[in-house]
Amino acid sequence: MRFKNKKVLVTGGAGFVGSNLVTALVKDGANVTVLDDLFTGKKENIAVLKDIEFIEGTVTDYDLIERLIRRSDMVFNLAVRNIIVSTLSPQLDFQVNTGGMFNILQAARNHGIERIVYSSSASVYGNPRYLPINEDDRVSTLSPYAASKMSAENFCSAFYESYGVEVSMVRYSNVYGINQSPTNPYCGVVSKFFDRAMDGYAPYVHGDGEQTRDFTFVTDAVEATLLAALSPKAVGEVFNVASGIETSVNELATYIAELAGSSIGPVYVDKRDIDNIRRRVLNIEKIRRVLRWSPSINLRKGLKLTYEWLQSMNGHRKTETYTVEETALSHHGQ
Ligand SMILES: NC(=O)c1ccc[n+]([C@@H]2O[C@H](COP(=O)([O-])OP(=O)(O)OC[C@H]3O[C@@H](n4cnc5c(N)ncnc54)[C@H](O)[C@@H]3O)[C@@H](O)[C@H]2O)c1
Numbered sequence: 001m002r003f004k005n006k007k008v009l010v011t012g013g014a015g016f017v018g019s020n021l022v023t024a025l026v027k028d029g030a031n032v033t034v035l036d037d038l039f040t041g042k043k044e045n046i047a048v049l050k051d052i053e054f055i056e057g058t059v060t061d062y063d064l065i066e067r068l069i070r071r072s073d074m075v076f077n078l079a080v081r082n083i084i085v086s087t088l089s090p091q092l093d094f095q096v097n098t099g100g101m102f103n104i105l106q107a108a109r110n111h112g113i114e115r116i117v118y119s120s121s122a123s124v125y126g127n128p129r130y131l132p133i134n135e136d137d138r139v140s141t142l143s144p145y146a147a148s149k150m151s152a153e154n155f156c157s158a159f160y161e162s163y164g165v166e167v168s169m170v171r172y173s174n175v176y177g178i179n180q181s182p183t184n185p186y187c188g189v190v191s192k193f194f195d196r197a198m199d200g201y202a203p204y205v206h207g208d209g210e211q212t213r214d215f216t217f218v219t220d221a222v223e224a225t226l227l228a229a230l231s232p233k234a235v236g237e238v239f240n241v242a243s244g245i246e247t248s249v250n251e252l253a254t255y256i257a258e259l260a261g262s263s264i265g266p267v268y269v270d271k272r273d274i275d276n277i278r279r280r281v282l283n284i285e286k287i288r289r290v291l292r293w294s295p296s297i298n299l300r301k302g303l304k305l306t307y308e309w310l311q312s313m314n315g316h317r318k319t320e321t322y323t324v325e326e327t328a329l330s331h332h333g334q
Contacts, residue, residue, distance in 0.1 A: 002230055004029035006114075009068050011059050011100065012078035014041030016180045016187070017119065017172070020218045021076060021225060022046055028226070035059065035068060040082065045179050059100030062107070069107040074229055077104055077152075078119045083145040087274055090144035097148035098155070105159040105167070115166050116156070117229045122173035122214070122242065122282060124150040131246070132283035135171070135238050142276050153238065160236045168234040170225050173242035173282050177218035177302060178309045190215070190303065193253055194310055197260035205266040206275045209250035214242040214281045217302035220295045227291040239287040243295045246281035255300065259307045 008025055012018040013034030018041065025032050026049050033053040034046060046052060057064050059079045069075065079100050086093035101118060108116055125133050126140030141147040159165040180187050182195035193203040224241040228234045253266045287293045297305070 001029035002226070003074075006030045007033070007071060007073045009033050009035060009072040009075045010078065011035045011076070011104070012041065012080060012119075013076075014038060014043055014045050014054070015078060015080075016045075016184075017175055017218060017221060018076075018078040019045035019179050020177070021078065021222045022049060022052060024219075024222045024226060026052060033068060033072070035064075036079065040184055042181070058096070059103060060095050062103045065100075065103045066107040066110070069104065069113060070111050073114045075104055075108070075113060075116045076119070076225065076229065077101055077116065080119075081145075081148075083123065083143055083274055086145035086148065087143055090148075093144050093148050094151075097145070098151040101152035102155050105155055105165055108165050109159060109163045113166070115168065115229050115235070117225055118152060118156050118167060118169045119225065120153050120169050120171045120238070121146070121149045122171050122240070122280060123277075124153070124171065125280070127277055128279070131279060132244060132281045133240070134283045135240055135286055143274060157236065166235045168228040168231075168236070169238040170221075170228050170241045171238060171282075172221050173214040173216055173240070173280060175216045175218050175221045177306050180218070180306075182310070189213075189249065189252065190256070190306060191310075193256040194260060194307060197256055197262040197264075198310065200262065200264070202264040202267045203253050203256070205249055205253060205268050207249075207271040208268065209253065209266060210248050211275070211277070212246045212248045212279045212281065213252075214245060215247055215252070215299050215302070216242050216295065217297035217299075217305070220297055223296075224287060224291070224293045227287075227293050231291050233290050237290070239291065240282040240284050241287065241293075242282035242284055243299065244282060244284045245299065246279065247299060252299075255303055256307075259303055 008030040014036040037058045081093045081096045123146040124139045126142040156167040176190035182191040
């Protein structure tokens with residue numbers, strides 16, 4: 001019970017990673033409040049959890065954030081306008097991703113808080129010069145999304161250095177797994193490929209499929225996030241959260257087709273604006289050393305668990321609705 005009786009606020013807690021984090025926190029003894037505007041999140045993702053408080057609202061509402069921070073010991077900020085929305089509407093993205101983080105920091109500065117953990121993204125690295133990518137390598141923000149995530153990180157560091165607000169940052173790389181709904185038009189490549197394969201269709205691959213990513217199973221990302229909240233050594237630090245293994249989109253398509261029993265190869269289509277990152281694999285030595293974290297679910301195992309979850313969803317997989325207008329296929333990973 002590492003969080004026993006801790007009052008924990010999770011923004012974006014009805015989303016994919018957030019709902020897995022809330023589940024883990026509840027198991028670990030925390031009293032959880034979720035703040036989510038349900039932009040992509042779903043109440044159903046956390047419906048089975050008793051004794052959590054759900055507040056429908058936005059991180060851009062400073063008064064609300066202040067009220068919630070006043071009665072919290074810790075905050076996990078996962079609320080986000082994702083990369084596709086961000087490219088269509090960078091202003092909204094800035095307001096939520098950077099402005100939301102700023103509001104949390106400002107309220108924490110005024111009222112005090114044990115720890116804030118910010119869920120950032122490997123997107124901040126853009127196209128790296130060297131692989132694997134270290135935390136202190138050059139950042140290169142190639143999208144408004146990456147810029148807003150990096151800017152939020154910068155405010156975290158500034159509030160720590162200037163006012164002593166205790167923050168830790170985790171940079172996730174391509175998280176996949178349970179609760180990443182394929183009907184969410186912004187979901188990652190894993191869900192998209194499974195969705196197509198389970199319906200008997202070929203996956204769409206943007207570009208030649210030789211672009212690479214570093215895939216992280218969601219429970220591993222969650223455990224890294226929890227350790228970042230608990231460890232005194234994590235204060236003011238940023239950690240890569242990844243598998244440390246580079247996998248091409250073509251390889252991923254093959255694994256998923258095998259699991260889903262599909263013999264249909266990919267259909268190659270044009271790249272989109274956001275498909276501007278060729279290779280990604282992260283160095284995870286820092287988090288191994290400092291937080292004693294290492295990934296426990298390899299890609300094959302994680303894909304199997306994801307497939308089993310999708311199968312258990314059966315008809316539900318297709319009955320969810322999203323109010324968002326964008327239906328572009330997404331395999332960038334955030
Ligand atoms: N999934 C990935 O591969 C990945 C990779 C890198 C970083 N991340 C980061 O992890 C976090 C969670 O991402 P996810 O994949 O679970 O995405 P998600 O879209 O499933 O979750 C985001 C949640 O934030 C909520 N939200 C959006 N705007 C809000 C607002 N103004 N106020 C309150 N809530 C709001 C959404 O409704 C949703 O529940 C994000 O910060 C994201 O940048 C995710």
